[in-house]
Amino acid sequence: MSLRIRxxxxxxxxAAWIVAILLLVLxxxxxxGEALRHGLGAALATLxxxxxxxxxxxxxxxxxxxVPVNTVCGIFAxxxxxxYEFSGRGVILVLIELPLSVSPVVAGLVWVLLxxxxxxxxxxxxxNHVQITFAxxxxxxxxxxxxxPFVVRTVMPVLDARGREGEEAATMLGAGFWDIFLRxxxxxxxxALLSGVLLxxxxxxxxxxxVSVVSGHIPGVTETVPLRxxxxxxxxxxxxxxxLAALLALASGLAVGLRGMLEWQHRATGAPRGNAA
Amino acid sequence: xxxxxxxxPRPGPLxxxxxxxxxxxRHVPPAGPGKGHGPTVIPGYRLSLGITIAWVSLLVLLxxxxxxxxxxxxxxxxxxxxxxxxxxxxxxxLSFGTAFLAxxxxxxxxxxxxxxxxxxxxxxWRLLDAIIDLxxxxxTAVAGITLATLYGRxxxxxxxxxxxxxxxxxxxxxxxxxxxxxxxxxxxxxxxxVLNDLPHELExxxxxxxxxxxxxxxRVLLPAILPALVTGFGLAFARGVGEYGSVIFIAGxxxxxxxxxxxxxxxxxxxxxxxxxxxxxLVMLLGAALILVALSLVRALLPAMAGARQPL
Amino acid sequence: MQASGVELAGINxxxxxxxxxxxxxxxxxxxxxxxxxxxxxxxxxxxxxVIAGLEPGYTGRLSIGTRDVTRVPARERNIGxxxxxxxxxxxxxxxxxxxxxxxxxxxxxxxxxxxxxxRVRELLELVQVAHLANRRPGQLSGGQRQRVALARxxxxxxxxxxxxxxxxxxxxxxxxDIRSWLRGLHDRLGLTSILVTHDxxxxxxxxDRIALLRDGALEQVGTPEQLDRHPVNAFVHQFLGESVxxxxxxxxxxxxxxxxxxxxxxxxxxxxxxxxxxxxxxIGLRGGEGAGTVLFxxxxxxxxxxxxxxxxxxxxxxxxxxxxxxxxxxxxTLDLSRAHVFGVAA
Numbered sequence: 001m002s003l004r005i006r007x008x009x010x011x012x013x014x015a016a017w018i019v020a021i022l023l024l025v026l027x028x029x030x031x032x033g034e035a036l037r038h039g040l041g042a043a044l045a046t047l048x049x050x051x052x053x054x055x056x057x058x059x060x061x062x063x064x065x066x067v068p069v070n071t072v073c074g075i076f077a078x079x080x081x082x083x084y085e086f087s088g089r090g091v092i093l094v095l096i097e098l099p100l101s102v103s104p105v106v107a108g109l110v111w112v113l114l115x116x117x118x119x120x121x122x123x124x125x126x127x128n129h130v131q132i133t134f135a136x137x138x139x140x141x142x143x144x145x146x147x148x149p150f151v152v153r154t155v156m157p158v159l160d161a162r163g164r165e166g167e168e169a170a171t172m173l174g175a176g177f178w179d180i181f182l183r184x185x186x187x188x189x190x191x192a193l194l195s196g197v198l199l200x201x202x203x204x205x206x207x208x209x210x211v212s213v214v215s216g217h218i219p220g221v222t223e224t225v226p227l228r229x230x231x232x233x234x235x236x237x238x239x240x241x242x243x244l245a246a247l248l249a250l251a252s253g254l255a256v257g258l259r260g261m262l263e264w265q266h267r268a269t270g271a272p273r274g275n276a277a
Numbered sequence: 278x279x280x281x282x283x284x285x286p287r288p289g290p291l292x293x294x295x296x297x298x299x300x301x302x303r304h305v306p307p308a309g310p311g312k313g314h315g316p317t318v319i320p321g322y323r324l325s326l327g328i329t330i331a332w333v334s335l336l337v338l339l340x341x342x343x344x345x346x347x348x349x350x351x352x353x354x355x356x357x358x359x360x361x362x363x364x365x366x367x368x369x370x371l372s373f374g375t376a377f378l379a380x381x382x383x384x385x386x387x388x389x390x391x392x393x394x395x396x397x398x399x400x401x402w403r404l405l406d407a408i409i410d411l412x413x414x415x416x417t418a419v420a421g422i423t424l425a426t427l428y429g430r431x432x433x434x435x436x437x438x439x440x441x442x443x444x445x446x447x448x449x450x451x452x453x454x455x456x457x458x459x460x461x462x463x464x465x466x467x468x469x470x471v472l473n474d475l476p477h478e479l480e481x482x483x484x485x486x487x488x489x490x491x492x493x494x495x496r497v498l499l500p501a502i503l504p505a506l507v508t509g510f511g512l513a514f515a516r517g518v519g520e521y522g523s524v525i526f527i528a529g530x531x532x533x534x535x536x537x538x539x540x541x542x543x544x545x546x547x548x549x550x551x552x553x554x555x556x557x558x559l560v561m562l563l564g565a566a567l568i569l570v571a572l573s574l575v576r577a578l579l580p581a582m583a584g585a586r587q588p589l
Numbered sequence: 590m591q592a593s594g595v596e597l598a599g600i601n602x603x604x605x606x607x608x609x610x611x612x613x614x615x616x617x618x619x620x621x622x623x624x625x626x627x628x629x630x631x632x633x634x635x636x637x638x639v640i641a642g643l644e645p646g647y648t649g650r651l652s653i654g655t656r657d658v659t660r661v662p663a664r665e666r667n668i669g670x671x672x673x674x675x676x677x678x679x680x681x682x683x684x685x686x687x688x689x690x691x692x693x694x695x696x697x698x699x700x701x702x703x704x705x706x707x708r709v710r711e712l713l714e715l716v717q718v719a720h721l722a723n724r725r726p727g728q729l730s731g732g733q734r735q736r737v738a739l740a741r742x743x744x745x746x747x748x749x750x751x752x753x754x755x756x757x758x759x760x761x762x763x764x765x766d767i768r769s770w771l772r773g774l775h776d777r778l779g780l781t782s783i784l785v786t787h788d789x790x791x792x793x794x795x796x797d798r799i800a801l802l803r804d805g806a807l808e809q810v811g812t813p814e815q816l817d818r819h820p821v822n823a824f825v826h827q828f829l830g831e832s833v834x835x836x837x838x839x840x841x842x843x844x845x846x847x848x849x850x851x852x853x854x855x856x857x858x859x860x861x862x863x864x865x866x867x868x869x870x871x872i873g874l875r876g877g878e879g880a881g882t883v884l885f886x887x888x889x890x891x892x893x894x895x896x897x898x899x900x901x902x903x904x905x906x907x908x909x910x911x912x913x914x915x916x917x918x919x920x921x922t923l924d925l926s927r928a929h930v931f932g933v934a935a
Contacts, residue, residue, distance in 0.1 A: 005490060013399025016390050023386070023458060024411045030433060031415075031423045073332035080325035084317060092329060095337045101565040103519025104417070105539035106558040109546065110340030113347050118551050120343060144336050165676035167319045168643055171663045172670040173690030173745055177320040183693070187680040206416025209521035213543060226418040226522070233422045233526065242426075245419040256414035260407065316645045318663050 031249060035242035046240035047247075051219045055228035055244075058139075062211075062224060063204045066143045071197055074151030079185060081152075082159040083167060099148045107145045108213025111138055134216030139224065142210035147200045154196030158189045191266050195259045202255035206248060341562075348556035359553045360560065364532050365541060369557070372538035373564060375449060376517030379456030383513045384506060386457070387464025394465075395472035396498075409465045412458050417522025424455050425526035447529030452537065455523040460513030467509035471502045504576045511572035515565045593654065594619040594781030595640060595749055600649035602632075602639055602805075609635045610647065611806040617783065617798075619654070622775050624796035625785045626828070632805035633785040634673075637751050640783065642666050654748055669742030669750040673757055675734045677726035683737050684722040687712055690745040712740040715774070732763045739771075743778070750775070750782040756791065768795050789829050801825055823931045826866040833872065833904045835865040837930065844930045848900045849880050852925045862933040865925060870907040873924030874915065881921045886914060897921065 035043050081089060114120050115132035125132060132138045170180045208226040215222040225248050232241035348356050394402050428435040428445040435446055445451050483493045521539040529535040538557055545554035595617040602610035609632050617623050625633045638644045642663030651659045658666050678686050687709045691700055713719040716736035726734055735755060756764045772795050775782050786792050792799050793813040800810040809821045820826035835846040844863050845853040885896040892907045893914055915921055
């Protein structure tokens with residue numbers, strides 16, 4: 001009996017590892033393998049390409065704009081949704097969840113429908129010489145859409161668990177909104193906020209489908225890193241494509257890994273700190 | 278990506294030595310004060326409401342309004358025609374079909390992984406646990422070119438398979454592989470916490486009642502994690518329907534055969550067929566919403582079913 | 590005429606459609622320690638939060654001292670509030686928690702940094718946790734948190750101190766200690782305090798007066814002694830201590846308990862239904878013939894505790910142990926002459 005159990009456990013363990021290695025680890029190894037096919041020097045040399053560098057610049061710019069916008073708005077939304085009860089709260093909750101179940105391509109499509117050449121506001125924009133699709137604003141909007149829910153969704157459960165008493169106590173002590181918001185609410189959600197921000201940044205950096213639809217793929221101008229990877233790959237520049245891909249994977253993996261560590265550490269330290277719950 | 282977890286139990290009312298006196302109807306307020314219910318005087322309502330409404334309206338409501346309205350601009354007949362074109366039907370069938378199959382595979386593989394990590398704890402299980410998140414960390418385009426190369430004719434996996442006469446890349450099998458890759462973490466991440474939280478007493482109680490390990494797994498543990506498994510399946514399915522970046526490199530993109538719905542949207546946009554592109558987008562969005570609604574209904578029914586099957 | 594600490598006039602408060610607070614008029618003189626008691630769901634905490642300004646949407650008039658604060662927002666009411674869970678700020682040290690109320694003042698009224706530090710030190714000494722100034726709330730015991738929450742509430746020099754079940758989360762031993770300490774502090778600082786508790790024993794021990802709430806309305810306000818000696822109805826009598834209750838009928842100036850016709854009591858009530866309420870130790874037992882049968886008797890200290898069957902209903906009675914004990918099976922009559930009798934309005 002015990003032997004059979006041990007055999008079963010061994011079998012399950014091996015099966016899990018095999019599945020994980022085949023399905024998950026092998027692609028990762030292959031990614032770096034392809035990048036380093038001709039050695040590290042050759043790989044790094046491919047980065048010395050003005051279009052690649054401008055793609056990196058653009059991607060960083062997109063992150064630098066989208067993450068703060070969705071973070072600030074996300075915090076206010078989480079505050080609103082956890083501290084108050086009002087009619088229409090459910091609608092806002094659903095709308096916040098929606099971008100998660102929308103295909104990235106649709107996330108790009110919607111902006112073309114609004115601001116593209118034949119979009120609702122297209123003629124007006126053309127008339128005023130404002131370019132949104134096939135330009136930076138379109139890329140920003142598409143990225144804002146796909147990264148929309150991350151911060152608000154990580155912050156909300158934490159704010160919810162803390163209840164309202166911290167804010168009420170601060171009110172009784174004479175604090176106004178900004179004192180409450182900045183000194184009581186925000187410091188209490190530190191780790192969750194950081195976790196949401198990292199997730200948002202990773203997604204903003206790596207978004208492909210949505211940006212691909214609105215960007216127009218103009219090398220050196222509207223190509224983000226993922227789009228540059230696509231261009232290189234389709235040009236049969238394998239090493240260059242995989243080097244940039246490896247770089248992107250490292251950056252994105254760093255953000256996601258850091259977030260995992262945060263969550264793990266928070267869980268390890270146990271119950272929420274303090275007692276303003 | 279964060280998964281819904283059950284709300285923490287609220288503390289019940291304090292017990293008192295008091296017994297209700299008949300004569301006057303006892304009145305119980307709907308909710309205790311200050312427990313996060315009802316109106317509040319905490320400042321900042323207008324400001325946060327204003328910011329949230331502006332943010333949600335501009336970034337979600339307005340775009341979705343365009344998506345909902347534009348398919349109809351040439352009339353319902355045109356819309357029907359645009360959606361029932363052979364190419365559109367094939368693309369939608371492919372996207373929903375492969376996503377369903379891939380999500381099913383993810384559920385099997387994900388259950389194996391979650392179960393093993395939680396219950397068997399094999400050597401290196403912490404590493405295994407961390408590896409699960411790889412697809413979350415890998416941008417879709419990166420995953421796409423990597424899988425296409427790995428399973429391509431000259432790839433590490435593709436070459437031996439080609440030798441055996443099996444072609445993966447540029448077929449529907451390739452699409453499945455990409456979708457399993459992106460969907461797997463959803464199943465594991467929704468199931469693993471539930472498995473970890475299952476009290477060991479549950480198994481021990483079953484053991485003391487004479488259940489064999491197989492019976493325990495099937496009749497005690499599986500029903501308990503079924504809702505989480507359904508959630509994971511739904512998330513993987515919904516994600517797979519819309520998946521683009523990781524699929525297009527490996528799919529081959531032949532119309533009617535391996536052209537996924539998101540790609541058809543891109544193609545229609547390039548042909549300036551905005552209404553046609555929006556039509557497919559709308560169907561995909563409604564499909565994804567339907568999946569999530571259906572699964573939450575299934576979850577709502579599950580406890581009763583699971584309870585009925587439980588021998589304890 | 591005493592100076593008014595808090596005055597409530599015609600306070601009503603709705604939770605959705607249900608009234609949570611109904612027509613409350615209450616005057617708390619300056620310097621008084623008032624306990625708001627009542628069963629769960631009676632509206633004690635809601636009333637406290639109305640006074641604090643934390644429940645929006647109440648009607649009526651509310652003044653603190655000479656100031657009408659009905660329309661004054663919570664942050665400007667200058668009320669110290671100690672939450673049931675203490676609601677300490679987990680990310681701030683004890684020192685910072687106590688200083689918070691002073692630091693968030695508009696800069697014109699904000700004390701200088703060293704003045705704040707000095708004040709915080711004094712407060713922490715006052716509540717006897719000066720040695721914990723740099724700890725986080727998470728590192729404190731329940732009793733210590735309680736003291737810090739109190740110091741934080743006192744930092745803004747409130748005219749009025751509100752305490753919501755402040756001893757609820759403490760273990761019984763600490764509870765008794767901190768209760769008398771709190772009462773001492775109240776007297777020393779000349780505060781006006783209102784305490785919410787569901788524990789009538791606690792209220793009796795610590796408060797000058799007790800306000801008893803039921804279903805959002807005030808049943809009776811008075812000193813513990815007044816409530817015990819002259820309860821206005823059976824509910825008040827029963828809430829203040831263990832009691833035995835008999836349904837009765839008043840006829841010709843005598844209240845006749847059902848099943849116990851022999852134990853009728855003279856009363857000054859009109860004819861009609863009534864309720865007799867009596868403490869177990871006020872029931873007089875006489876052996877011999879009677880409607881009661883002793884089921885169980887046990888001497889505990891100076892008393893003997895009896896369980897007595899009256900035609901199927903079992904009641905409890907306490908009799909001084911010096912009396913001749915009745916053994917199980919013995920029959921007895923019950924003397925209810927020390928009971929309170931309340932007419933039941935039809």
